[in-house]
Amino acid sequence: MDKAVALTDPAPNALDAFWMPFTANKAFKAHPRLLARAEGMFYWTPEGAPILDGTAGLWCVNAGHGRAEITAAIQAQAATMDFAPVFNLAHPLAFTAASKLALMFPATLDHVFFTNSGSEAVDTALKIALAYQKAIGQGTRTRLIGRERGYHGVGFGGISVGGIVNNRRAFGSLGGVDHLRHTHLPDNAFSIGQPAHGADLADDLERMVALHGAETIAAVIVEPLAGSTGVLVPPQGYLQRLREIATRHGILLIFDEVITAFGRLGAATAADHFGVTPDLIACAKGLTNAAVPMGAVVAASHVHAAIVDDGPAGIELFHGYTYSAHPLAAAAAVATLDLYVAEGLFARAASLAPHFAAAAHSLRGKPHVVDIRSLGLVAGIELASRDGAPGARATELFHRAFDTGLLVRVTGDIVALSPPLIVSEAQIDEIFGRIGEILEQLT
Numbered sequence: 394m395d396k397a398v399a400l401t402d403p404a405p406n407a408l409d410a411f412w413m414p415f416t417a418n419k420a421f422k423a424h425p426r427l428l429a430r431a432e433g434m435f436y437w438t439p440e441g442a443p444i445l446d447g448t449a450g451l452w453c454v455n456a457g458h459g460r461a462e463i464t465a466a467i468q469a470q471a472a473t474m475d476f477a478p479v480f481n482l483a484h485p486l487a488f489t490a491a492s493k494l495a496l497m498f499p500a501t502l503d504h505v506f507f508t509n510s511g512s513e514a515v516d517t518a519l520k521i522a523l524a525y526q527k528a529i530g531q532g533t534r535t536r537l538i539g540r541e542r543g544y545h546g547v548g549f550g551g552i553s554v555g556g557i558v559n560n561r562r563a564f565g566s567l568g569g570v571d572h573l574r575h576t577h578l579p580d581n582a583f584s585i586g587q588p589a590h591g592a593d594l595a596d597d598l599e600r601m602v603a604l605h606g607a608e609t610i611a612a613v614i615v616e617p618l619a620g621s622t623g624v625l626v627p628p629q630g631y632l633q634r635l636r637e638i639a640t641r642h643g644i645l646l647i648f649d650e651v652i653t654a655f656g657r658l659g660a661a662t663a664a665d666h667f668g669v670t671p672d673l674i675a676c677a678k679g680l681t682n683a684a685v686p687m688g689a690v691v692a693a694s695h696v697h698a699a700i701v702d703d704g705p706a707g708i709e710l711f712h713g714y715t716y717s718a719h720p721l722a723a724a725a726a727v728a729t730l731d732l733y734v735a736e737g738l739f740a741r742a743a744s745l746a747p748h749f750a751a752a753a754h755s756l757r758g759k760p761h762v763v764d765i766r767s768l769g770l771v772a773g774i775e776l777a778s779r780d781g782a783p784g785a786r787a788t789e790l791f792h793r794a795f796d797t798g799l800l801v802r803v804t805g806d807i808v809a810l811s812p813p814l815i816v817s818e819a820q821i822d823e824i825f826g827r828i829g830e831i832l833e834q835l836t
């Protein structure tokens with residue numbers, strides 16, 4: 394179509410211009426699946442078919458869709474002040490949002506740097522770690538350690554410490570990074586909750602110290618529970634050991650809680666759930682119930698003090714975004730955090746976790762299932778791959794589920810479930826029951 398005509402009179406279903414992220418564009422546009430409306434536990438297609446949301450959107454709509462309190466807060470803020478700079482100026486809701494978030498997170502983590510996404514939160518956390526080491530006179534510590542099968546978003550820092558080769562293949566990596574081994578061990582298949590084997594994999598950090606020298610290492614970053622690469626639950630004792638080794642060598646520990654924060658594991662943070670406190674937490678997604686994009690880094694007091702309180706006069710950290718603490722996002726965050734507390738949604742997730750785990754593990758023995766992992770309200774069901782076609786079986790399951798009214802997420806041949814925390818026991822049964830039926834039909 395002529396470009397000028399397309400712009401003035403776009404066909405309502407013209408799919409060409411939108412270059413979709415992390416999507417097989419050609420395949421999607423040949424068979425598009427669209428969402429048009431959402432409320433509570435459901436999406437609806439443009440044709441009006443309901444889709445039960447087994448994934449909280451993209452692990453982010455923790456309080457369920459279309460929450461009136463959040464919508465009202467965003468609307469009121471948009472009508473009052475659309476935008477305010479936060480470089481050398483600010484607006485009251487930015488402080489309120491930061492205070493509420495700091496209160497919700499572990500007590501020693503008490504300063505909040507706002508971003509607009511999880512990727513930006515990760516890159517911000519990595520930069521804060523480097524700035525901290527420099528501020529305390531440890532400027533040789535520039536190396537960043539990630540982990541195989543880690544997903545830390547798509548910034549250059551995030552893809553470099555991340556452990557997914559496809560995310561780097563076309564772009565390369567920052568120098569000065571290394572990776573711990575991942576914690577996914579065949580011996581742990583079908584573990585309920587935290588698996589028994591693998592705490593010793595944390596000793597990889599000792600090996601990094603022996604290999605590179607502690608004086609070169611600024612920080613280690615892990616997802617306490619790895620979500621995007623297939624729901625990898627940390628082995629018992631693993632995170633405690635990682636914390637102990639990092640502390641002993643002056644290495645900052647960063648938790649990427651973009652998925653795990655805000656109730657996914659039945660507590661405000663995975664740090665709370667596991668009883669392990671990092672120096673920095675990166676979060677996003679559930680921070681605003683995904684109603685307006687927002688991310689954040691929540692920093693320990695010693696990190697903030699070294700950079701800000703003990704720093705020279707003038708700007709202490711040369712970093713920030715035009716939209717840091719955007720008024721609409723700040724309004725959404727305040728309303729969302731209040732809603733989580735008022736409805737006790739994190740405790741609700743904790744109380745539903747045993748039922749959720751039992752429903753997930755009821756799929757053991759179904760065709761193609763080679764492992765099931767779950768913790769809190771997140772589960773991964775791993776399928777055997779078809780010969781020569783990795784990912785094809787789970788993708789077919791995803792399509793069949795959607796076409797019969799259920800949204801699941803797939804990564805490779807792993808089906809991931811992470812429903813909104815308002816899910817009912819009957820809906821949990823429906824989610825896993827439907828997956829079981831589809832598994833019976835799949836070749």
Ligand SMILES: Cc1ncc(COP(=O)(O)O)c(C=O)c1O
Nearest residue numbers: 510511512544545546649651652
């Ligand atoms: C653990 C983790 N870190 C970072 C990100 C990136 O977040 P965003 O897509 O908001 O940039 C994600 C997204 O799924 C994530 O799961």
